Amino acid sequence: MDKLRPTIEAIKKYHFWVLCGALVLTVLVCWWMSTSGMAEQFNTQESKIKNAFSGVQGIQSGHPNQRTIDEIKKRDAELKQNVFEAWEVLYKEQKEKNPFPTEELGEDFQRQFETLRPQEELARRYRERYQNFIKERLPKLKKMIDALHPIEPEGDEAAGVPAAAGLAKGGELGGVGRIGGAEAEWVGVVEWLDADYAKLESKFFWQQAPTTLAVVHAQEDLWVYEALLRVIKNTNEGATNQNNAIVKRIEAIDIGSDAVAAWQSAENALGLQTTERTGGPGMQGGDMGGENLGGPGRTETGGTPEEQLNRQIMDLRYIDDKGKPLPYQPQYPHANHPYSEFKMMPISMRLVMDQRHIPRLLVWCANSNMPIEVRRVRLLKGAAPANTGSSTGSPSTRGGEFGGIPGGGRSMGGMEGPGGMGGMTGMGGMGGYRPSPMRGTEGQDSETGTHDVPIEIHAIINIYNPPDRDKLGKGAASTGPAEGAPPAPQDATLQE
Template identity: 30%
Template sequence: MDQLKQAFASAAKYGFWIGTGTITLGALAIWFIVTGNLVKENTSRAGKIKGDVSAVSSLRSELNEHPNPTSKEAMDLLIEARQDEVLQAWQEVYDAQRDILVWPEEELTKEFVDEFRDLVPIEAHIAYPPEPGQEKPTSFLNTYAFYIKNVLPSIAEIAKAEWEAEFRSNSAAGGGMDAMMGGMDSMMGMGMGMGRGPVNIAGVEDVPLVDWPVGSQSAIISELFPWQGRRPTTLEVYYSQENLWILRQLLGIVADVNGDAKQPFEAKIHVINHLSLGKKVKFTAGSIQKPGVAMAGGMGGMGGMDMGMDMGMDMGMGGMDDMYGDMGGMGGMGGMSGMEAPDPVDNRYVDTAYEPIDGATLRSALESESPEDAPLKVAKRVPVMMSLQVDQRYIPDLLAACGSAPLMVEVKQVRILPKSAGASAVGAMGGGGGGGMGGMDSMMGGMGMDEGMGMGGGMGMDGGMGMGGMGGMGGGASQGPKEKFPLDVTVEVYGLIHIYNPPKKDQLGVELVTEDTVLDGETMAESAEEDLKESNGGNGAAGSGADATAPVDTPDSALPPPAGSEPDAVNPVDDANAPAPPAGEASVTGGSAATTG
């Protein structure tokens, strides 16, 4: 008994440690048994799942059609009906454009038109460089050069503007220097006008409804018809005519906005600063600034100088390239001496991501059977830009006219700038080689000296060398005459015009579409998933289908103002009845607002 008591006493003394060890060993044993069973069960179930997946995949590869013939037949009918709807819509827009994109038989003769009418798309009919027999007769090419020279004045009349720029229909020795001198003369004539224009019987000054500076006209000749001064090639004729159709439409938009206006004071659009299309148009996001940010030195109207200098540099370099090409191509040859001229379609069109594409890519897409090239087979996207001086109250009318035009402009970006920005841009372009006067006009426009500063008998530069734009110097009121159109701002509209190709369903590669086919930057499976989310109203539905590739800026109004900052002034677009800003101040400087379609 005593021995037993001693044993219990020892156990009681070390009972805690004995119990802890026993529990630990028991827990380890239980954990080992349980985890072993879990591993076995997990391995077994994973093997069963993989086996089922393999069986389904094997069955899918063996079945050529849906296992339920009734549902398969109904689904095929739905797909076929939807394809027919899309094809019908494509046919309708193509037919509508065929009635707009018309070659003029009266001016070019029926024989000429018959040679070009059915070359749609031109890239599928004429290679680059052209193969033997693809170039049209030189008589047709020369005819078209003279046609462009004669038709431009009537094109300007669409917007009730006056055409003053000179178009060189054929080359001659010294053509480049003649163009430069002609451009300087034009700029001198534009900037140093003496007195008022002619007055009609009613005592009203007889001037064009819309002012289109000759410098801007010369720039658009160099941009749209770079072959001036020589004989164009067949491809250049076709793209020039396409340029002419688009130019007609842009001027038609100006005419629609102005409506029945007879005098400039009745018009809503007063000045065409610049029109551009194709490779010169860049979809780049701008920035919104508060009024007065760009006027650090007290110089009113400096906000537009950046835009004007950028455009001037771009147009200036383009003009130099065009002149070099003309001088190299004297004698009627279509390129620079000893060098192959670039493909005229290079960077003319953009893809669905708004990135320029070269001619080789476009021609390859037209011949490809891949469904990923379908967007380029359906239509060619021409980027366009209009820089206009507009009464700010009618900016919505301008955008509405773009969307309702027969050759619709799909607006992608809108920039609202000070009025002086347009004047400096026109000056920076400098016309057809008038770089000196262009630089002076740019400086005067950027300094806000384009409206007032009367010099005695009305002699002025850009409307009178006015000091009205320099009201910020000295802190006093404007010393010159009042501004003619105080509510005007410069508006730049960037958009796309679609030139549709003939509908051909068999070239779209519909039967080759899979869930991995990429269109508009996403696979068909991703697109279907987004559509499903939108239809179910799930998270991320709002805006999930938006085009993430288009340049979009977030307006400042959508963001909370920084702490301690002053509130922004009223945007002229938001408040059409807002009073005009004081002299020397711009309501919006370097502004940019983008919308996507």
């Protein structure tokens, strides 16, 4: 016992360090035992997972089960049949709601037109017949919407005065004009700016017999214009004059390449152009391309006269599923459409209307003879509409939103508004909207209501092609979206 006493005393003296050493040793032993077990389990599970993957990869991609293959083919055929039947229904509805002008052009023309195969030519007599028809048809577009027009004076007052001579549109305040010194009363519901209507007429003005491609697409344009004007007519249903109409003025109706330029102008104004959203060659930025898009008067160089004419008709006329305008291609059908079932045509309408009834207008767009898919609605409160007394104004020469002085506190027509927000280039003062007087019948020359504002609608019309089972699902979109293509304008209502 005496021999152990020194050892016990040493342990008592250094017991702390002894316990620390024992504790560390115990922890190390436990750690080694646990980690070795976990490592073994990890290796076991990893081996199982790898074996499972190897087993799946060993299965043939073309499964030898013929029953499964037959069922897949059956369902695929059923799906194609359903799509084709829907295509037939939509095309039939489009044809019924947009009838061919057989009465004016004749049944023989209709047969030739509807049975025309790709790249076939219409006989010259048919093309000349259409040239005469379109000249007589365009004025009926104004009658469709009951556009404002003067009642020509009768009797001695009108003697010796040509129909279009001496006509003044009511001076600065609108209302009553003069024909050869006689006052003319204006009647109708909607004012259609002369500059825009003249632009429409110029599209169908041919000095010689048009080509087959020009005739086919002119008729397509006519159907689209009629559909858009019918929307305005239905929106104004029940109106007896301009004062109680919902849509009071048509500032611009653009389709095809003209609408492309309008979309681009809107994107510039909204600041949506970024370096990340660029188009293809010659289309610098944005859904609708950039500054090289041009308009109906743009010129192209190179190629035969026929090819130049085809380019003028087809270039940027349609868009793809991403909202990118389709450039002209020399090969028929001169554009790489995303879908073989239908073509997508962009449209733009700039109107002055009662903003409380915008939903009504959009409903008629959806229920149109050619359904209109609205992508953007802009309330242009920063720009007053052009004075109706001007017969020469155009979107490119008016102030405010459509090309006026940059910023500032003065809106169009010389009507001064609050300074307030300067805004973007080409935009009037944000607080100074005062509607200009509307032209009406005698005693109806009051100003527009406080709810009347200029709006701009950007939309797409799907034009269905004749059903062809061989072309089902053969469009460019079936190969996937174009890399780097920008999206079309999203559904949105923006107030400026």
